[in-house]
Amino acid sequence: MVQISVILPVYNGVSTITDTINSVLGQTFQEFELIVIDDGSTDDTVSVIETIKDDRLRIHQFENAGQGESRNRGAALAQGEYLSFIDADDLWTPDKLESQWQALQTHPQAAVAYSWTDHIDENNQFFRAGPHLTFSGDVYKKLIISDFVGSGSNVLIRKAAFDEVGGFAPHLTPAEDWDLWVRLAARYEFVVVPQVHILYRTLTTSSSFNLAKMEASSVQVMERIFAQAPPELQGLSQLCRGHRYKYLTYKALDLTPQRQRARAAFRFLALALWxxxxxxxxxVIWKVLLRATIAVVFPRTWVISLLKQQPKPFDIEALLFHIRFEV
Incomplete structure (x- = not known):
């Protein structure tokens, strides 16, 4: 009997898809189906998936429509009472589904279970810890302030709740996760499982994160949030926007430094401070300014060498931890 439907959207994921699928098929919880939505891949992704023989695995191919729509397509095909999503380059620990499913059995009033996330690199090696927060119950206000869930590979959701709020909003990619969590939290409780179950892949040699697209979609999400939020929560708008621009500042300067991204970081930081x-x-703002300045002024190879030799003066991790959830 299928209890959980796992939805895995993939587009040209040949290099990581096998590890991701194996991390799902290796779950201690066995009553699930794995629905892979191929989003118009042009590489050998489908051929690789077809070499994996497991009765729980189903592949559906569509024309390219983006991650949000692919997730919704998978949910429409789902037979389970619960939904979980995983991106094609992330991994789960073996007890992820079992722990979250048990949390929802123990807390029947909750519609969403989430766990903690750590980051891995291209070689599946630990890279850095994520924020390990413990919010449960009514988390609507906290999710307005900041997306503490972290990624779409995290949650287990009651399908009835997902359907009721309308699923993902594809036009809000890549911030569609946050938008969905907020809409769910407006109606339902969340429950935390205080263990690391999600291994989020960070490509340490890449700067492919689309800053302009993330800023534009984030602005749209924030507009939607405060168009729907009750009057007593409208005062969170400044704080919400400040935290989001801290996140964008961090992403602009994270990992491989680039001159154009560093210039964007100056603008993001100015808005965060505003x-x-x-x-x-x-x-930490002085470290941000220093890191952005050297990335703009000096050659990239020199900057990379400096950051490896003297990482401490340029460490901006604290930017992500200065988030005030209590106001």
Whole structure:
């Protein structure tokens, strides 16, 4: 009997798809189906998937429509009472589904279970820890302030709740995860499983993260949030925008430094400081300014060498941890 439907959208994921699928098929919880949505891949992704023989695995091919639509397509095909999504380059620990399913059995009033996330590199090696927060129950206000869930590979959702709120909004990619969590939290409780179950892949040699697209979709999500939020939560707008621009600042300067992305970081930081005045008191802003400045002024190879030799003065991790959830 299928209890959980796992949805795996993939587009040209030949290099990681086998590891991702194996991390799903290796779950201790066995009553699931794995629905792979091929989003118009042009490489050998489908051929690779077809070499994996497991009765729980089904492949459906569509023309390219993006991740949000692919997730919705998978959900429409799902037979399970619960839905979980995993991106084609992420991994799960073996007890992910079992732990989250048990959490929802223990907390029948909750519609969403989430766990903690850590980051891995191209070689599946630990890269850095994610934020390990423990919010449960009514988390609507906290999710307005900031997306603490972290990624679409995290949650287990009751399918009835997913259907009721309308699923993912494909036009909001890549911020469609946050939009869905907020809409779910407006109606349902969440429950945390305080263990690392999601291994989010960070490509340490790449800067493919589309800053312009993420900023545009984030702005749209924030507009939707406050168009629907009750009057008593409208005052969170400044804080919400401040935190989002901190995140964008971090992403602009994370990993491989590039001159154009560093220039964007100056603008993002200015907006973060405008919206969140408390950030002026944080020493990390000087590290942000230093990291952005060297990326703009000096050759990239020199910057990479400097960051390897002297990482501490340029460490901007603290930018992500200065998030005030209590106001």
């Amino acid at each position: 919206y969140d005045l408390s950030l002026w008191r944080r020493r």
